[in-house]
Amino acid sequence: MIGYSIQSLYDIVDMFWIGKFSSAAIAGVVIFSTIFWLVEILNEIIGASSVSMISQAHGKKDYKLTSKVIEQTLVFKFIVALIASAILLIAYKPAVLLFSKESEVVSSALEYGNVRIFFMPFFFLTYSTYTALRNIGEASIPMFTMLAGGIANMFLDPLFMFDTIPGTRIHGLGLGIAGAAWATVISNFIPFLAGLFILHRGVKDVKITIKGLFKMDWEIDKKLILIGLPNGGELLLRNLSYTVMMKIIGTFGTAYISAMGIIERLIGLSLVPLTGFSIGTSALVGHALGKDEESKAKKITLISSLYSLIVALVFNFLMIVFRSKIMSFFTNDIQVIQIGATGMIYSAIGILFVSLSSSFSSAFFGAGANILALLSSIISRWGIMIPYLIVSLYVLKAAPVHIWIGLLLAEIFEAIVAIIFFTKVRWEKKRVV
Numbered sequence: 044m045i046g047y048s049i050q051s052l053y054d055i056v057d058m059f060w061i062g063k064f065s066s067a068a069i070a071g072v073v074i075f076s077t078i079f080w081l082v083e084i085l086n087e088i089i090g091a092s093s094v095s096m097i098s099q100a101h102g103k104k105d106y107k108l109t110s111k112v113i114e115q116t117l118v119f120k121f122i123v124a125l126i127a128s129a130i131l132l133i134a135y136k137p138a139v140l141l142f143s144k145e146s147e148v149v150s151s152a153l154e155y156g157n158v159r160i161f162f163m164p165f166f167f168l169t170y171s172t173y174t175a176l177r178n179i180g181e182a183s184i185p186m187f188t189m190l191a192g193g194i195a196n197m198f199l200d201p202l203f204m205f206d207t208i209p210g211t212r213i214h215g216l217g218l219g220i221a222g223a224a225w226a227t228v229i230s231n232f233i234p235f236l237a238g239l240f241i242l243h244r245g246v247k248d249v250k251i252t253i254k255g256l257f258k259m260d261w262e263i264d265k266k267l268i269l270i271g272l273p274n275g276g277e278l279l280l281r282n283l284s285y286t287v288m289m290k291i292i293g294t295f296g297t298a299y300i301s302a303m304g305i306i307e308r309l310i311g312l313s314l315v316p317l318t319g320f321s322i323g324t325s326a327l328v329g330h331a332l333g334k335d336e337e338s339k340a341k342k343i344t345l346i347s348s349l350y351s352l353i354v355a356l357v358f359n360f361l362m363i364v365f366r367s368k369i370m371s372f373f374t375n376d377i378q379v380i381q382i383g384a385t386g387m388i389y390s391a392i393g394i395l396f397v398s399l400s401s402s403f404s405s406a407f408f409g410a411g412a413n414i415l416a417l418l419s420s421i422i423s424r425w426g427i428m429i430p431y432l433i434v435s436l437y438v439l440k441a442a443p444v445h446i447w448i449g450l451l452l453a454e455i456f457e458a459i460v461a462i463i464f465f466t467k468v469r470w471e472k473k474r475v476v
Contacts, residue, residue, distance in 0.1 A: 045186050045319075054308050057223045060200045062373040063209065064151075066301040068220055069374065071151025073304030074142045075159065077289045078135065080282045082127050086167045087278045089120050090174055092270035095411040096263075097178040098326045102333025106248040113175040113242060114255035115263040120171055124164035131160050142293050143300070151220045158224035162231075169231055172238025178326045179247050188234035195233055199226035273414040280417070284424035284453075288446070291432055295443050298376065302383035303446075305373045306390050313358040313391075317398050320347045320354075321405040328409025337471040340406065344465070348402035355398035362391035382443075389447035393454035400454070403461040412470040419464065423457035 061068050093116040100109040139152045159166075173185040201208045203222030205215040216222060242251045292299045324347040331340040362369070366387040370380040404416045428449045435445040464470070 055312060056197050056200050057227060058305060058308050058373055060204055061220060061223055065147065066374055066376045066379050067145060067147040067297055068151040069304050070143065070297045070300040071148045072155050073300055074139055074152045075156035077286055078138050081286065082131055084278045084282065085123050085127050086170060088272060089116060089267045090170060091408055092267040093174055094178060094325050094408055095270060095329050096266060097175060098329025098409060099333040101179050102330035109179065110249050110251055111255065111260065112263055114251045115260050116171050116267060117168055118256050119264050119267055120167045121164050124167040128160055128163040135160060142290065145297060148297060154219060154221040155224045158221055158228060162228045165235055166231055169235040172235065172242060175242060176238065177322055179249050181246055184241055185238060188237040192230040192233040196226055196230035199229060270411050273417040276417045281420050281424055284429055287429055288432060291436060292446060298378045298382055301374065301379045302386060305370060305383055306386050309369060310390055313362065313394055314397065316354045317351050317401050320351045321401045324402060324405040325409040328406050332410055332471065340471050344402060344406040348399055351398035351402050355394045359391045359394055362387050385444060386447045389451045393451045396454040396458040399458040400461040403465040406465065407470055410470050415464045415468060415470060419457050419460040422460050423453045427456045428453035
């Protein structure tokens with residue numbers, strides 16, 4: 044949780060400083076994120092597979108296999124990300140123009156996005172070092188490496204973006220929006236190199252080798268694709284639904300895109316503890332199933348869901364009570380603040396249901412039964428949210444507030460479906476190693 048709270052600061056800090064330029068600049072970065080999330084699917088496919096494979100191998104105390112899976116995760120991710128990065132660099136500008144034709148919005152999206160996309164392979168590898176260390180029970184190590192990167196990003200953002208750092212006489216590099224991207228890239232290299240060094244040095248009988256990073260093992264690589272495919276399908280459908288939603292939001296103007304971007308960053312921060320519970324649950328469920336302790340795996344999940352709900356209630360209260368002040372922290376645009384303040388009410392309520400769906404889905408990931416998460420996403424996003432948005436906004440010509448209502452309905456139904464799968468499907472019988 045601590046590690047991911049630090050990780051979320053990358054986006055929060057970027058959004059804070061970018062907001063000093065204009066709401067159009069915020070919208071440009073939001074568009075980049077929307078497009079980037081579609082490619083992030085590749086990271087999640089391999090990452091989800093590695094969670095169940097690493098945790099179950101380590102639970103069986105097969106440390107040689109654990110090390111080999113980590114090596115293959117790193118090399119396979121790098122190759123896949125390299126290809127995806129090259130394709131996205133070519134297709135990025137046309138994709139941006141699908142969302143906005145405003146020159147400042149497009150310019151901001153390109154300045155920020157081209158840098159981030161070029162270094163995408165290293166972002167993917169950084170996530171893999173986090174996953175590997177957490178799933179062998181060393182969650183504190185990535186926490187400290189992420190802390191180092193987060194602190195670096197806080198200082199580098201204003202230094203790289205402005206000619207003179209606001210509120211000081213310190214001269215900066217004046218790179219504008221691109222400076223925020225460069226700060227994030229450089230800060231990301233700190234946890235990446237640290238994680239790679241620690242895994243190579245060895246920890247808890249797990250040790251990767253340089254030779255292993257230059258050798259493909261097709262049996263493991265095949266599993267890294269196949270096990271995570273349902274998770275990739277789930278994320279693809281989720282991100283496509285979000286892309287459609289952003290396209291719909293864009294028809295109401297740049298202010299709505301900016302407000303949605305700020306809310307998404309705030310939701311990301313509020314989901315930090317839930318992500319921590321989810322990652323911990325997946326690892327513990329995987330360990331338990333590796334030892335054939337199925338009842339323990341279920342108990343872990345139920346405890347996680349309770350803790351997640353309690354934490355979500357706290358964030359729910361804070362986001363609703365201080366919604367206008369929070370929005371004004373990122374922008375001075377009155378219209379964006381008003382739109383965002385309304386959206387935060389529905390988003391905060393939605394977090395309560397996310398806390399439940401993430402807990403139960405994390406059990407599926409730990410077991411390798413990722414198809415269940417895919418089905419719950421299809422039902423909630425494409426069966427509920429998108430039809431609701433189209434009917435309410437385009438057929439019935441309802442007010443834009445129905446954007447937020449549609450999002451809330453999606454979270455409610457995803458939680459319901461996840462609970463039904465958890466109680467009715469024998470997911471705990473699944474094994475991947």
